[in-house]
Amino acid sequence: TQLLEQSPQFLSIQEGENLTVYCNSSSVFSSLQWYRQEPGEGPVLLVTVVTGGEVKKLKRLTFQFGDARKDSSLHITAAQPGDTGLYLCAGAKVEGAQKLVFGQGTRLTINP
Amino acid sequence: DADVTQTPRNRITKTGKRIMLECSQTKGHDRMYWYRQDPGLGLRLIYYSFDVKDINKGEISDGYSVSRQAQAKFSLSLESAIPNQTALYFCATRLGGSGPGELFFGEGSRLTVL
Numbered sequence: 766t767q768l769l770e771q772s773p774q775f776l777s778i779q780e781g782e783n784l785t786v787y788c789n790s791s792s793v794f795s796s797l798q799w800y801r802q803e804p805g806e807g808p809v810l811l812v813t814v815v816t817g818g819e820v821k822k823l824k825r826l827t828f829q830f831g832d833a834r835k836d837s838s839l840h841i842t843a844a845q846p847g848d849t850g851l852y853l854c855a856g857a858k859v860e861g862a863q864k865l866v867f868g869q870g871t872r873l874t875i876n877p
Numbered sequence: 878d879a880d881v882t883q884t885p886r887n888r889i890t891k892t893g894k895r896i897m898l899e900c901s902q903t904k905g906h907d908r909m910y911w912y913r914q915d916p917g918l919g920l921r922l923i924y925y926s927f928d929v930k931d932i933n934k935g936e937i938s939d940g941y942s943v944s945r946q947a948q949a950k951f952s953l954s955l956e957s958a959i960p961n962q963t964a965l966y967f968c969a970t971r972l973g974g975s976g977p978g979e980l981f982f983g984e985g986s987r988l989t990v991l
Contacts, residue, residue, distance in 0.1 A: 774917065796977035807881070807967050807982025808920070815977060853919060857977050864935070865980065867912075867919040 768792060769856055769868035777874040778844060786839045786871045788854035795857050797830055797837045798865070802851040844875045880904045883968050883983035891991050896955040898986045900968030908971040909951040910980070911935075911943060913964045920967065926951055927973065958990040 772787045788797070796815040800808035812821050814830035814837065821828045825848075827840040841848055851872050855865040881902045890896055900909065907928055912920040922935030926945040940962060942954045955962055968983045 769919075771919075798977065798979075800980075805984065807969070807984055808980070809982070810979045813977050813979070855920075855980075864922060864925065867921070869917055869919040 768866045769854055771852075771854055771868035771871050773871060774869065775872050775874075777876065779876050780845055781843055784841050784844055784873070786841075786852055786873070787836065788838070788856075788868050789836045790856065791835065792856075792858060793834050795834070795859060797834075797857075798855045799828055799837070799839055800853045800855060802853060802870075803849075808851075808853055841873075844873075846875045846877050849873060849875050879984065881968060881970055881981055881983040883966075883986045885986060886984065887987045889989045889991065890958055892957075892959055894958050894990075896958050896988065898953045898966055898968075898988070900951045900953070900983060902949050902951075902968075902970045902981075904970050904972075904981060905948075906970035906981070907948065907973045908978075909945065910969040910971070911941075911951065911953045912967045912969060913937065914967060914985070915964050923953065923966075955988075958988075960990045963988060963990045 770789050798813045799811045801811055802808040812828045817832045817834045819830045825842045829838050851870045853870045854868040884899045910925040911923040914920050921937050923941050924935050924943040925933050944952045966986045969980045971978045971980050
């Protein structure tokens with residue numbers, strides 16, 4: 766059983782379209798992170814959210830932490846081919862916990 | 878040079894062989910982790926260490942062992958490799974302390990067990 770469920774697992778869209786990726790759980794997390802992984806490389810941190818309802822923006826990417834701190838979403842506006850990659854959400858169940866639980870990932874392909 | 882370096886990057890071996898994957902870091906972080914990545918399963922924690930000689934099991938430690946003899950090095954061993962250990966393995970580091978710190982990953986070691 767996956768503690769963090771990401772959906773969709775695969776998404777292929779055209780350049781310029783908008784998309785949302787979801788990360789859901791029945792558990793409460795003290796913080797949640799989003800990573801992006803490109804082929805042949807390790808994941809790289811995009812953002813950390815720690816407060817219920819928090820919204821963070823990173824250029825065309827908008828991240829939201831659910832009010833109850835059980836879910837998160839990643840919205841990309843006007844997707845570009847450079848956004849292609851594997852997006853992973855990761856949650857810490859205890860404040861300051863040094864162990865993260867990862868979702869299974871969303872493989873995003875942006876077609877020119 | 879990468880801050881977190883894994884060797885080897887690729888390895889093909891046979892069932893029953895002993896394999897060691899090595900990780901070294903120049904970030905000065907005290908926390909080090911070994912993860913395994915399989916398609917559709919995300920990253921699963923194998924072992925982690927908060928300091929030299931400190932070893933903690935993760936969610937899938939069976940069949941694996943680790944060694945942390947120096948702060949900058951954390952090695953993962955498969956004593957007798959089996960085909961279902963075929964996967965992409967990542968080492969990661971993190972700075973200790975309160976708050977949700979960032980994990981810094983190596984480039985991965987792809988292991989194939991025939």
